[in-house]
Amino acid sequence: MADLVLENLTIAYGDVTAVENISLSIPSGEFLTLLGPSGCGKSTTLFAIAGLNDATSGLIRVGDTELFNGQKTYQ
Numbered sequence: 579m580a581d582l583v584l585e586n587l588t589i590a591y592g593d594v595t596a597v598e599n600i601s602l603s604i605p606s607g608e609f610l611t612l613l614g615p616s617g618c619g620k621s622t623t624l625f626a627i628a629g630l631n632d633a634t635s636g637l638i639r640v641g642d643t644e645l646f647n648g649q650k651t652y653q
């Protein structure tokens with residue numbers, strides 16, 4: 579497995595900003611849990627990492643592979 583990196587990730591549902599500028603780096607082999615009150619964006623973050631919803635801006639990277647980069651348009 580490779581490192582998972584989120585950089586300044588923002589995810590909006592229309593006018594609702596569910597996740598705002600989250601950045602974290604999880605080294606290969608480590609576990610990380612998201613803990614927070616209901617509605618703080620835990621599921622939204624995990625859905626974006628899994629590719630189940632679209633992020634709005636920022637970066638999701640696994641190793642050298644960019645899964646989402648708001649600065650680029652993938653065809």
Ligand SMILES: Nc1ncnc2c1ncn2[C@@H]1O[C@H](COP(=O)(O)OP(=O)(O)OP(=O)(O)O)[C@@H](O)[C@H]1O
Nearest residue numbers: 591594595596614615616617618619620621622623
């Ligand atoms: N499909 C959606 N459309 C619009 N807003 C949404 C949608 N899903 C979640 N939201 C909103 O995004 C924000 C984050 O929700 P999310 O479900 O990611 O929180 P959560 O931390 O997983 O909460 P919980 O602990 O209750 O599971 C909340 O304000 C929620 O109302």
Ligand SMILES: [Mg+2]
Nearest residue numbers: 617620621622
């Ligand atoms: Mg949830």
